[in-house]
Amino acid sequence: MHTTFSITFLFLLQMSVVSSDAPVNCVWGPWSSWSPCNACTKTQTQFRSVAVYPQFQGYLCSGDSKRTQACQTTQGCPLEEGCGNRFRCQSGKCVSQILVCNGDHDCEDGSDEWKCDSQYVCEFQRPPPKIEATGNGYDMAKKEFRASVINTQLFGGQCRKIFSGDHQNFYRLPQSVVGYSFEVSASNDLSSEFYESSWHYMKNIDTKEETTGTTYGHYRYTHNEDLKKIQSKQLVEISSTVEVARVQNQVPQYLPISEVFWSSLYSLPVVYDYAAYRQVLEKFGTHYVSEGTLGGQFTAMLYFSRDYIESKKRTAWDFKKCVTETHTLFFFIRWTTTRCKTDFDDIIKTSKTDDVLNLKRGDVFGGDTAYSPTLTILDGNKAAENWNAFSKWAGSVKNLPVLLNFKTRPLYELVKEVSCSEVKKIYLKRATEAYLRETDTCHCSPCRNNALSVLKNGVCVCVCKLGTEGPACESGTPVNEQPGVIDGSWSCWSEWSSCSGGRHRRTRSCSRPVPQNGKNCIGNAEETQNCDDEQQLQYLRKFQPHCFDPSLEPTKSCRSPPSLFNGFILDPKDFYSIGSKIEYSCIDGHHLVGNPIAECTEKETWRKSSMECKRTSCVPPVLPMGVFPNQWSFTYKIGASVLLQCADGRKRIGVEEIRCNSGLSWSPDPINTKCVTEETTPTQVHCQPWEKQAQDKCVCKNPYQCEPSLEVCVNSTQRIWHGIKSVCKVRAQQCLGQHHIVADHSACQWPESVTAACPQCSLWTTCDDETKTCHCKSLDECIPSSRWINICVRLTKDSEISTVTECEVGVRRCRGETPQILKLQACEE
Structure with missing residues (x-):
């Protein structure tokens, strides 16, 4: 299982709606014509699109974008057609007779197994956890998942197995999957990523998705409601991504489509009607998942005003040091330096009394929802409880993952298994392009000061650069940029022209806005393409004429x-x-x-x-609980050997190696092999005298926890006071972020030395049993040196500097010597 933590301090200056002298209200475009009457539902549909998106806090469009009415048609429902010698599912879809009564639900409702005694084609029936998430359609315009388009529960008569060491179980791969791998590694590293402004943050996401072709899911974006809350705020994003598996779907021609998607495709008209095809896009999305990661994600945001940070004289780097140098996480682990603890305590206190700081409700995706209440409402005073809930949630993700980062392909590639599918594929592609054009950011008016315009949830939004603010980011000047410089941005693409010479073209202009002393638009103002779709339609008119003229008999x-x-x-x-x-x-x-x-x-x-x-080969061996092979494969050739292993901390008892024999079974039989707990010696952690052990690492002591140590004269870093402190307490305070400077011995007022009687001997004296008085220790008694702290001194006025233990300095002082302390650490070589 792979876990990645990130704490990102984002300087979100302002995100607001596009500027105008007055609010710009939403305006609907005209209604489309009614779609052809659906012969199965006896209904027809109209659609309308937004002509003007709301800007500058204008009103949203009221009413629906779709309306439906009853209709009558003489055409029969295609879903009621027969299946010939194939089996007909309740949905109307046909499956091969060889798949009937094989133990699998080749019809999604299982009707192919209702009237028979099934003989299972595969001993394993359970698909990998939450594999159905990879079968949903995805609306690229709205960044949302839609209804199922891929049947992820269909096996197609194939028995392909995979083993999960984390689950200690076999799973059967559905026909839709070509590759699946469980991630069985864990990491708790902390990392930080800084952005100068919200503009840089949004640009980074857009650039990352464009360059990698990966969609990072709805949780990566801040909603409009949150944008209003974080105006002129700086932000700390706390997030963790738990990856448990990677999956790759088949290429389109091998992907089995879901019956509900198939039914919608079957009912589509064989003429281009945008209203009918748009209805499919609204229900199933514009794309399908080609590959992705299954896992879980937790995010929370802490945001505060720039004025608050400036008043505390803190910078982004100060916060980063608290994270990266002390390995500390807001709301989960206590600070380990005084400076960081002061900031943290002040943040918790301020969040309860001042509106300059607030905590956005945490979001949890995947995993057991039982842990969500603690993680969605974090209490900064309950770090241990927060961390315990997070750890349990992360452990539950392997059984309840969701789809995280994923790549997509256009949905029209899956138009198949219906009559005139090639024609419908071209029409769905055309409708997809029109649908995505409707929601392109190019429909927004340009923002000022080179701000980023974004169309989110049907509203045009400006993402300001650092140093600017206002409804359209019109106030101020971007940091490190010249005033009056305007970078160009592209307008929307025009419609494709008619085909000429087998090609067509479309254009756009660098006018949103026109550049003024700034950067020109990157890319081409004109684009040409082959008229492939038109040429394909011409071909289909010749070889499948019934798709264009219903009066003609279908081609045999x-x-x-x-x-x-x-x-x-x-x-x-x-x-x-x-x-x-x-x-x-x-x-x-x-x-x-x-x-x-x-x-x-x-x-x-x-x-x-x-x-x-x-x-012709062995299937993966079935092993006892806790035993796993050194390598996993779908199949093993005859003669292939596998070493049996145990997890760390356990040792194997029984067979060490098994081999695939000519009978396609494994020998010797590993059934009696087992793993038992191996007694291990706990890892020894050696801490410095000013540190203490916390589980398997060393952390700073509080000064009062120090053992007796050599007392020295020290100054504060501002040299406004001096006093006597022990070496251990000074080093403990340094560990916690407070620093001192060694002062001359004479700068402090030392108590008068008196000869103590037993048993009141000092750290550097020992009791004389005969006289019952204390006398100075010998230097030999300063061994072992690991008990003491090394410091840098000059033992005599004329000697070289050297590293000695504090014990030696204490003994020499007891003898009347005056060694000069230079640093409370070893001398530099």
Whole structure:
């Protein structure tokens, strides 16, 4: 399990709506025409888009963007069509007869298993935890997940297994997944990342997503409601990401689509109607997940005004030192230096009495919700409780993960398994481009002082640079920038032109705003492309004319080919004309026996000979609890060996190595191998005399916790006072952030020395049993030196400086010598 902590101090100056002399209210565009009547639901739909987005605290649009009415049509519902010799699910989708009664729910409602005694094709039925999260559609415009588009519970007759050492369990990989790996490593490192302003913060997220192609989820963005609260505020973002698994989905042609998505595709008209296709986008999103990380995320924000920080004479670097040098986390672990503790206590006190500081409610994604109350409302005085709740939450993420960082691909790639799918794919692509254009930031008016304009939740927002403020960031001058300098920004792209010579074009201008003594827009003002979609439509009009003229008979073709247990079709298509051929293949660890070729006949059926995917390798070994192999694989070739291991702190008893034999089983049988706790000696931690042990590390003592030590004369760093302190107490205070300077011995008023009687001997004297008086120790009694603190001294006026223990200095003082103390640490070499 991989855990990454980050504490980021973000200087969020101001995020506000776009400036104008008066509020700009939202304006709806015209209603679209009614969509064709849906033959299954007997309804039709209208849509309207926002023509002008609200700016400068203008009113939001009232009413809905969609309305539906009943309608009548003479066309039959395509979902009620038959399936020929295939099995028909309750949804209307057809599946191969070979998948019926195999123990798997090849119909999502399980109807293919209702009337039979199932014979399981695979001994493991459970998919990896929360794999269904990778099957939801994603709305790229609204940054939100939508309904399911990928069937993540379908196995397609394949038995592919993976083992989780963290769960000590086998899982069966669904057909939708090509790669899955459990992360079984843990890290508690702290890191800091600073931003000069909210502008830099938002730019960083945009740049990161553009360069990596990765979406970081809704929790990475601050909502409009929060933007109002943090105007002119500085921010500390506390966050932790727990990654437990990485998953990669199949390429589009091998991805099984969900039945609800399939039904919507089946009902789409075979004419381009934006209202009908937009309805699919609103329900299922614009993209699907191609790969991502499963895990959990915790975030909380502490924000305060710049005036507050300046009044405390603190800088971002001061806070960073408290984090990076003392490995300390707000609200979780107490500060280990006095300076940091003072800041922290002041922050907690101020947050209760002053509106210059506040704590945003924490957000928890993934993991057990039982720990959410503590983490969402953090109490700075309950660090131990906070940390305990966080640790338990992080441990629960492996069983209840959510989808975190992920990459996406356009949803229209998944248009398949329906009639005229290639035509509908082109139309859904066209609708997607129009839908995303509606919500592009280019529709916002430009902000001033080179602020960043953002369209969030249907409102245009300005993200100001440091040094500027106001509704449109119009007041002030950006730090380290010349006044009056305006950088250019692109307008929206125009519509694509008509095709000419097989290509079409679109343009944009650097006019939002026009640059004035600043940077020009980066990129091209014109873009040209091949008219691939138009050319594809022309091709389809020739070979699938019924998709454009319903009066024509459909072109003769074969439906989806029959399935093959533990096999698949190479280069699957959505349309198979008469005479076309396909080739079968097998999953890893299996070999195809028989003729792999099948052909679509004139009778619109598949001609194929008997074939079978036979296992040719060992499956992963089933091991006793706590025992795991040195390497995991989906399959193991004959002769491959595996070493059996135990977790750290445990030792193995029994078989050390097993091998895949010719019978495709493991020998010797590892059933009696086990791991037992190994007695270990606790790690010895050696702390300095001014430190104490806390679990497996050393932390600063409070001065009162020091053992007796050599007393010295010291000044404060401002030299406004001097006094007598022990070496241990001075070093403890240095450890806590308070510093002192060694003063001359004569600068302090020392108490008169008296000859003490036993048993009141000082640290540097010992009792004479005969005289019952105290006399000075010998230097030999200062051994071992590890008991004492090393200091830098000049033993006599003419001697070289040397490093000695405080004990030696104390004994020499007792003898009447006057060694000069230079530093309360070892001399530099």
